Each structure stands twice: as structure tokens, then as C-alpha cells.
Amino acid sequence: MNLNSTQLYLLLVLLLVNLGLSENSAAQEVEVSGFATIGLTHSAGDTVSFRSSLLNKGREDFSFAPDSVLGLQANVRFSENLDAVGQIIVQDRTDTNLNNYVELAFLRYQINRNWSAKIGRFSTNSYLFTDYRYVGHLLTWARPPVEMYSTAGSLGNMDGLQTSYIHDVDFGAIKFSLSYGESILHNGGEAGDVRVDYEDFTVFNVEFQATEWRIHAAYLSAKLDNFVFPDADEFVSAIALVPSIFKPYAEQIQFSIIPDGRRVTYASIGGQYTLNDVEFIAELSDYDGDWGLASSARSGYATASYRIASLTPYMTLAFYNRGEQPEVIDFAAAQAALPSPVYQQLLFLTADSNETIRGASIQQRSISLGMKWDFSDSWSFKAQFDHYRIDSFGSGFFGELTALTPSEKFTYNVANISLTTTF
Amino acid sequence: MIPYCTDLELNISVQQKSQRWQGIALTLYCALALYVGLVTPSYSQSADSLVVVVNSKSSTGSLSKKELIDIYMGRFNKFPNGESVIPIDFSSGNGNREAFYELLVGKSERKINAYWSRLLFSGRATPPQKVDSTAEVASIIKNDTHALAYLLASDVQPGMKIVYEFK
DSSP states (O other): OOOOHHHHHHHHHHHHHHHHHSTTOSOSEEEEEEEEEEEEEEEEOSSEEBOSSTTBOOBOEEESSTTOEEEEEEEEEOSSSEEEEEEEEEOOBSSOOGGGTEEEEEEEEEOSSSEEEEEEEEEOOOSTTGGGTTOGGGOSSSSOOHHHHTTTTTSSEEEEEEEEEEEEETTEEEEEEEEEEEEEEEOOBTTBOOEEEEEEEEEEEEEEEESSEEEEEEEEEEEEEEEEOTTHHHHHHHHHTSOGGGHHHHHHHHHHHOOTTOEEEEEEEEEEEEETTEEEEEEEEEEEEEETTEEEEEEEEEEEEEOBTTEEEEEEEEEEEESSOSOSSOHHHHHHHSOHHHHHHHHHHHHHHHHHHHHHOEEEEEEEEEEEEOOSSSEEEEEEEEEEEEEEEEETTSEEOSSSOOOSOEEEEEEEEEEEEEO | OOOOOOOOOOOOOGGGHHHHHHHHHHHHHHHHHHHHHHHSOOGGGOSOOEEEEEETTOSOOOOOHHHHHHHHTTSOSBOTTSOBOEEEEEOTTOHHHHHHHHHHHSOOHHHHHHHHHHHHHTTSOOOOEEESSHHHHHHHHHHOTTEEEEEEGGGOOTTEEEEEEOO
16 A cells, blocks of 8 residues: 555654553653634625635635634653654645645654754744644634735645754744755645645744744745646646647746746744733745746734733734736736737636636735633633735635636625633 | 731711722722732742752752753753753642742743643643652652752752752
8 A cells, every 4th residue: 555645644643642652652751632722703705705724615604614623732752862743633624635634743853952853744834823823722813814824834834854953042042943845735625636746845944032032034945846736637738729829828828827847935034022911923924936826925914912811902914915916927918919809819718717816816904803811721712803905806815705706805804703722 | 028007097077078088098008908918929928949959960060040941941951061851840830830930931820831832732842741749859850860840948858959049
């Protein structure tokens, strides 16, 4: 039986738990823990549906699905220098491939006081909260701002090798990490499988850690390859058969839709500062890619919260600005170059692929207001209201309820109450 | 220190209403101060300071506060000299634990629990080993040269070595 990497990792996680629980185990210490969030979300609108991650299904009206999560983790220590971690996340995924449920599965070796190494599946730490974004009890928000973290699921972890160095400084510590490996995106739906490989995947992180604050920066670079989508063969065949007058535009379409061999990069910086009962968090990300289905963009947010006894009210402002217009070819240039009847024919031929590009494009701003109530050491209750302002052809974060992507600006409101815990 | 206040005589005549409200306000303040003084744990009242100990045969002779923070906040899992360290922590709700983290990093137990949960679920580190009693601490320290623990100075026993004392 041939096993893919995801199945191997899942087996490793189960093996770790079994080793730890076994009486004759080589493990010195085992800990099984977990976290859970039960969230009731309401989204109002008839053009898009809400999802907390691009990997999740869009849901409308009242639903427990968008913000409910279950996580199970096993930590096994084999010796003073060797340990392993496995973590499974259960969430409302569009694609139920096992790859989307195994979050962590790695072996770690502590080389000396400052150096350590990991092999397996681990977090890319692309943003400040990437490595614990699912643990609702540890977060002030009902969910991390979607403008940054909706896409984190796609590249939130990777398979490969990581080495880290932590340096002692007066204010705390500085940690450097370098990772190399790959990641696979599975995000298919009813229409069929959607998959793309992130190869030659390199990640560099630096984090400044102090008691009251934390600053984190990351740089990710990966080559896209083996892009699979529904009716891909028919698409390629159709591109090859277009009349010669449309050949240049067919090449543009193919370049826009199929990213194989091209590189994407992410750069992010973020900080979290806590002073007594006040906390400020801000992050900024710059994504560079010329793939039409995930084009360049800049995103960010800022959050302020103030703790009063066991209550923490908070407010977040966030944005996502695309760097490219959502069009599969340069229609202005085409219109200038082609006779009108030919241009009209071009519009007809590019309609489907152009709609695909528009459906994936993102341009929005949001304001969120919420309250977290820590009514016990391990339980919290949250209530959050999000107001999204979405630009023309900018609703790519959300699920579509209509055949065509909304072409007009519109607003979208989401309300959530949730109960969250760790155990 | 429990705030000190004297008994008041209140004049309740119609012409002295302002004095009456001042008196009520002062009485409420004294009562509140008395309540706060009684319920607020006062570490400074105790003559028994918190100390950090290792096995008497440990190669670690002393630790700075910064080095202690690095270990108990999960940044390093080895002593400065490179030896592995097994930090020991009292379970949640223990008075010594509350005082220890307040003195160490000025944070409440709730914040410390949240901090360690973050390290756990991000896969970065596992929390210190938990114990429920000073007797457990003593047993671990005496039998493991890698162990590091905190307890009251009066609970230090032969076989232990103090590497840091909170003043």
C-alpha cells in the first residue's frame, strides 16, 4: 500500500499517542491535550456566504460550522533532547483530504542550549498567531482577522526540515528559524479537486521575545507547481485550439490561470504589546505573486483591547488590498488592438476564465467589535460583530451564492457568539 | 499594612447635611480599606521568602533572575552551563505559585496559564512538570540533579542548594 505524506503524518500522530500510552513505551513522558470552540455564526446577505478560512465551506444565515473547531494534540518526550508533537484539527473544510486535518507532526531534537532541529510537519509561523490560530481560548477575537489569517490555512504549515537558534538578550530572547520543504494545498469542492504544490519552500522567521511584548517577522518563498483544477485538460485543449488572432490572449489566459513553475513570496511583520490590562496588536503582510487566482496583495490589521476584571472588550480594523485588477487578460489593451467585432468575440471566449479570476479576487476593509469573558481558567465566552466593506469584484474571501461575482461594492455583516476551552 | 482609621461621630441635623455625606463617605472608605487589607494576600508580611533550589550535587551554583525567567517562560530548556533542566511548578491555585510568578515576571496565574497554553499548542514547548505539594518537590529535587524548583525558604532541606532568593 502506497502512503502519501499526509497519511504518513497521520500515522505518526497516532503512533505517538499509542507509544505514549503504552506501558512498555520508550517514551519517558506523554501528554494528550486539546482545545475546542463551539461557535454560532450569523451572516447576513444574499450574494456571498461566510467562511473563516479559504479552505472552509461558505455558510450563510445561522450556522455552527464557520467558527467551530476541535483540536487534539499529543506531546511525547523520548529523552531529554528528543521529543515529538502531533496535532489534528477538525474544522468545516471544503476538501476533506486528510492533509487539511493534520496540522503538526514532527520530531524535534535539542542540539544544545541554543540550537534545535525539527523534521516533519510544522508551522510556518507566517504570522504572529499562525501557530495557534485555531486555539480560540488563547485569542482575544472570535477568530483571527480574516484579512490576514483566512489565507494562513493554505500555508500555515509545511513538511520538511527546520533549524532554530535562540539567542539570549537583555530584554528576553531572539529566535531565528530557517525551514525548507514543501506544502500541498487541497481545496476542492463539488466541482472537483483543486490542488497545487508549493515546492522549494523556504521560510525564514525572526522573533523578539520579551515579557511584555513580542515582535515577529517572516519571509516565505515557494515555487508553484502541479496545479490541478476541474476540467483542467479541457481548458488546456481549448487554449490550444483558438484561432491565431487570439493566440496572444490565449497565452495570457493560460499564464493567468496556470501558475506552474512560478514563485510566490510572502513577507510579514507583526507586534503584540501588553501593558497591564491594555494590549495592542498590529500586523502587516505583503504578498507577491503573478498568479491570477492569487495575485499580489497587501493586508494588515490593528487591534486594541482593554481588560476589565474578567471582561475584555476589543476593536479591530483590518484591510486587504489587491495589487492587480481582477481580469484574466489586459482588456483595455485588447480593445485598443482589436476590431470591435473581434473584441466582442474575445469577451465571449474569456467570459468563464475571467469570472474565475474575479471570483478569487479580494479587496475589502472591516471593523470588528467584540467582548471576551474569561469566566473560568479554561473557559471563555466571546461575542463579536464584524462589518465588512467589499469592493467591486473583491469578495474572494467569501463563498459565492450567485452565479456571478458581485460587481458592485457592498457591505456584509457577521455576528458570532462562541464558547471556547482548552483541556 | 491594614489602613488605620478612627471612629466618627455623625451630626445628623438638617443644617449639617454636607458633614453627614462626608462622614458616610469616609466610613465607606475605611470599611473598604479594611476589607481590602484583610482579603489581599500580602507577601511582604511573610517572613519566609521564596527561594529557587536544585539538587546539592547540581553543577549549577547560582542563577540570575533573567536566567530563571528564561527557563520558566520556556525560552530555554537547559541551564546556562548547557545541562538539561527540568523545571518544577506547583499546580494552579497554589499560593506559592501565584507569588512566584508575581515576583518573577509580574504576571497573574491566569496570564501564566495562557502563556504556557500558547507554547504548548503551538508546539514550541511543554509546561513545567506539575506538583501538588512541597513533599513532592523535595522528593524530585533530591533525586534528580536536573530538577529546578521554587519553595519557601523554611522548606529547604538537606540535599538542596539555593540558586536564587527573591528579596
